[in-house]
Amino acid sequence: DIQMTQSPSSLSASIGDRVTITCRASQAISNYLAWYQQKPGKVPKLLIYAASTLHSGVPSRFSGSGSGTDFTLTISSLQPEDAATYYCQKYNSNLPVTFGQGTRLEIK
Amino acid sequence: QVQLVDSGGGVVQPGRSLSLACVASGFTFSNYGMHWVRQASGQGLEWVAIISHDGRDKYYRDSVNGRFTIARDNSKNTLYLQMTSLRTEDTAIYYCVKDRSTGWYGGLDSWGQGTLVTVSS
Numbered sequence: 001d002i003q004m005t006q007s008p009s010s011l012s013a014s015i016g017d018r019v020t021i022t023c024r025a026s027q028a029i030s031n032y033l034a035w036y037q038q039k040p041g042k043v044p045k046l047l048i049y050a051a052s053t054l055h056s057g058v059p060s061r062f063s064g065s066g067s068g069t070d071f072t073l074t075i076s077s078l079q080p081e082d083a084a085t086y087y088c089q090k091y092n093s094n095l096p097v098t099f100g101q102g103t104r105l106e107i108k
Numbered sequence: 109q110v111q112l113v114d115s116g117g118g119v120v121q122p123g124r125s126l127s128l129a130c131v132a133s134g135f136t137f138s139n140y141g142m143h144w145v146r147q148a149s150g151q152g153l154e155w156v157a158i159i160s161h162d163g164r165d166k167y168y169r170d171s172v173n174g175r176f177t178i179a180r181d182n183s184k185n186t187l188y189l190q191m192t193s194l195r196t197e198d199t200a201i202y203y204c205v206k207d208r209s210t211g212w213y214g215g216l217d218s219w220g221q222g223t224l225v226t227v228s229s
Binding site for chain 2: 032034036038043044045046049050055087089091092093095096097098099100101102
């Protein structure tokens with residue numbers, strides 16, 4: 001099975017900071033990579049799919065990049081409402097679907 | 109708008125069975141793959157099973173294969189998860205989730221509110 005490894009596991013940043021979260025696949029997955037945001041007690045929400053395509057309604061401060069095995073989620077200017085846990089997920093034809101372990105983002 | 113309403117969770121003893129259901133609305137249910145994803149308390153997301161838009165293709169994570177069955181009734185816009193031989197490690201919130209594609213190659217764009225399954229003696 002393809003493993004997805006996120007780093008860091010947690011981070012703390014200030015309002016206005018540029019934040020980057022990385023996700024590495026144990027095998028190449030082309031661009032079959034999605035990012036999700038989950039706030040405490042809430043349901044996960046899709047942010048980005050196909051590695052870099054912003055899902056409808058997602059603020060433009062979120063962006064994604066990468067292909068193959070290495071991917072990044074970037075928040076260009078951190079806002080208070082961005083405090084959450086972020087997950088990457090691979091969804092190429094090779095099942096199972098796999099999530100990263102999550103990155104907890106706190107606001108300083 | 110898309111709505112997914114999960115139901116059927118509860119407390120069940122190890123070894124017993126439980127069935128979950130998810131009623132979909134706001135989109136053409138028969139056009140999309142559907143998943144079950146679970147999350148144990150304080151833990152990350154764990155994919156459980158997928159069924160293709162027409163119900164022909166079904167896949168499971170190894171730990172539930174042979175114990176869980178995913179199904180759908182496109183005439184009723186409903187997704188199901190039949191769980192048997194439940195184990196304590198199956199305790200989690202179970203989410204019904206819509207794929208962006210007919211199968212599992214699009215990303216998960218809509219999530220139900222989740223239903224809690226607790227396996228305990």
